[in-house]
Amino acid sequence: MGPTRDNPSPADPGSSLPAPAAEIAKGYAFGGPALDLGALIWDGTAHPGAPVRIPLAVLNRHGLVAGATGTGKTKTLQLIAEQLSAQGVPVFLADVKGDVSGISAPGVPGEGVRTRAAEVGQEWAPAAFPAEFYALGGIGTGIPLRATVTDFGPVLLAKVLGLNRTQEQSLGLVFHYADGKGLELVDLKDLRAVVAFLVSDEGRPELKGIGGLSAQTAGVILRSLTAFEQEGAGPFFGEPEFDTRELLRTAPDGRGTVSVLELSAVQDKPRLFSTFLMWLLADLFHGLPEVGDLERPGLVFFFDEAHLLFGDASKAFLEAVTQTVRLIRSKGVGVFFVTQSPRDVPPDVLGQLGNRVQHALRAFTPDDAKALKATVKTFPVSPYDLEEVLTGLGTGEAVVTVLGERGAPTPVAATRLRAPASLMGPVDGEALAAAVRASGLHERYAQAVDRESAYEKLSSRTGAAAAPAPAAPGRETAPERPTAGREKPGPSLVEQVVGSGLFRSLARSVGTQIGREITRSLFGTTRRRRR
Template sequence: MTDPVPGLFLGQSGPEGAVQAQHLLLKRANRHGVVAGATGTGKTVTLQIMAQGFSDAGVPVFAADVKGDLSGIAMAGSPNEKLAARAASMGLTLTPRGAPTVFWDLYGQKGHPVRATVSEIGPVLMARMLDLNEVQEGVLTVAFHVADKEGLLLLDLDDLRSLLVHVGENAERIGREAGHVAPASIAAIQRALLQLEQQGGQSLFGEPALRLEDMLRTGLDGRGQVNVLAADRLMNSPRLYAAFLLWLLSELFEQLPEIGDPEKPRLVFFFDEAHLLFNDAPKALLEKVEQVVRLIRSKGVGVYFVTQNPADIPDSVLAQLGNRIQHALRAYTPSEQRGLKAAADSFRADPAFDTAEVIQALGVGEAVVSVLDEKGAPTVVARTMIRPPDSRLGPATEAERAQIMAQSPVRGLYDTAIDRESAHEVLTARHAAADQAEAQAAAEAAQAKADALKAREAEKAAAAREKEQARLDREAARAKPAARRSTRETPVEALTKSVLRTAGSTLTRELLRGVLGGLRRR
């Protein structure tokens, strides 16, 4: 069935004889919207109908599959009698077929892996994932600043962990430049990283990082690609889920050029379980969400929040949502009654009925609808029977999912992780070099000390030997007997003695003669 109106056929409203078709105009689809309702009232089916409708109009779609049911959009439907009767009552001919679908999964189990680098996530969203307080978020911001200044790539959690160790080791120097870095804050962030890793967060960070153009595909048949994110396991880590989807929106906002109000959106983004984005969210994060939702419209991106009650969405964001589909709400408690009243008051009232009462009375597959008209004004709220889908109601089987992934246009692009040199490797190399230099210096100092000790020992040994030798010399000198003089005369000595004796005798005789002669003369 080809719709005469350039928009999505949502269903029919009004009593018999005054039936009116409800369309969501493509040129107003980038003005965002909300699909709300209690559990089991048909929100997921409405999401599926809208996603396939946008795809048929050539608009790529991204949607989170929280319960696994949305995966059936890839398969042709098999309408039962009830669905066929509903289609007939609307004058609608169902054409069972699936939408061109690509499955994604942060954990790489039910779809192609989805990765982002830590640098792309940034300190604000990372702090949200880690549930940090303001002081700890400030320290994390300092760490990112250090990484930028020192040219350290932050790709995965190992990089961030190594960076935090580096900041802690150089806290005094970094503190003088960027502000005080408390060791307690570093330790708290490290513990939060460990918790995130235990929840499977390690799978999100790394390369190859997701390229947005791989989600913004249109097939040869003119239909837009429906990107389905398996989120059933991801829902166990609500902060990770919310931060990842907000990052994806932020990347779209930063990378897509301005196009104003196009004839149809460039991409439609469905944020299921939207309340998880806003629960206990800090003011800075809420401001970022509001900014992205307000400004991404001019990039040709429509954002649709799917939640149980519009009251789950802050008023500053809810005010940006022009297209509204409200399924049944129950109001048993005072807080639920306040939520019901807020939901009813958000519609342009129809004087023919009480919106709050109708919302409580809606059956499964019914909704009150108000969309933007050609002039951009909200239409009067209408009780609408939602059309049945062309694709399957219910999940795709594992075999069907595997077959679709095998034929995927991005098969092989993201399935194998890449680990290139980044902050972890650089800082590890620095530490290794520093440790090696320290070990070498210690070895050299030890060798020098050993050499000095050896020299001193050698000197002591030499002195001891000299002392011992001197002692031995002294003892030897004392123990050696005096040398006896020889009685034998040498020829010279004998001659000398003979001469002396002869000379002495002659001299004696002469003296005696002189004396005696003198005596005689007297």
């Protein structure tokens, strides 16, 4: 890989590199703190004197790590996460294949590591990094990570249930009713109970003024919930709910904590875990303050298997993702989407990803060739023949372009990446389980809690009670856990449940008295005041 026939490489008297390569190398000579990705490749050779780097300050401008299976994407994530941690930046990693836990253990020296280090000018030494391990609902080895149904919200839940637009709107209406009546949706049985109540003779009048809930739509929602629960999704919803601010912690020595979410145990539920990752991101967005551009990000979030999030997504859902990605930058959070091809990411989202690490692509079929050409067009003009380079990259090599310190894209650089300092593989299962039990978060989140919520409240109703009693003047019928953003009782709905325009027309038609209202975000999520 090297210059094209139209771009010869005359020697530059002031450099050991050919002129085009020397010009590329200058684009990565940053003055401030930066992460070292590897060494520039030119004409098939890695040049350790020409490091390829990414400024720490631009990591909240988001990024993309892409490439075919087996090209080294996971090791790239591990390499970046290690250096972020060393710089005091917390990291979130989704571990889909179950081999990222090694970041908590020192790497093992070997001939391959020594060779790679020599090729890229790396002073390799084994190192372990502070890590916390999580598992969705406690399925797998990790601190259980749960969300309540009400905080997960109707938009994300509709996505994971595969509901259409009309059914999604109806689900939002159910959440709106539950919010207003103090029926907390903690787990899936709470949501089933409210849906069933609203189509019963007793509950049907409750929604008469705002369109009601048809028995047919309710049936679809209930069947979807039942199938979802039979797939084993029940443990993901409940309490104690995970506080996403735990992801922002640093270790006592000042290094950033690497939060590793094990997903290998739920690989057969891809829509669930991709949507759950979006909930984590949306909850962070909803709860963090505006901080603008920082010298270093407050968190870098790696969103693996990103294509699962965008597949079959509605226009409104994609708009919410796009807006969240665009705005969360100002809250100090950087997001890297990880997938096989840039085409997996919608153009409006892809356009916001200023940092690119593109591993090898394959061109075995006409569709592959088309995808390759489309990928090449997304890179800045380069002296490389990018079609040739992208199909010829070896494992642990990538084409890189990032945002420089002034915010302008750097030249495209074929790069041989450094070797991670931590263990490149999973840690021993017993050691991992011991680390989870020893965590200070284990006692807080390990044991599930099933307190009184919508299911219990509706089960205890008598036939004469048409709805939960409104709060008496000067007294609030609050649940045990305080909820942010409640409205005072009034003669009409002041603010719609969902922040998007999805239910605004519905809000205008409300004439009934609502006891309280929960303010919801773009995705219909709601953030609680947590201890």
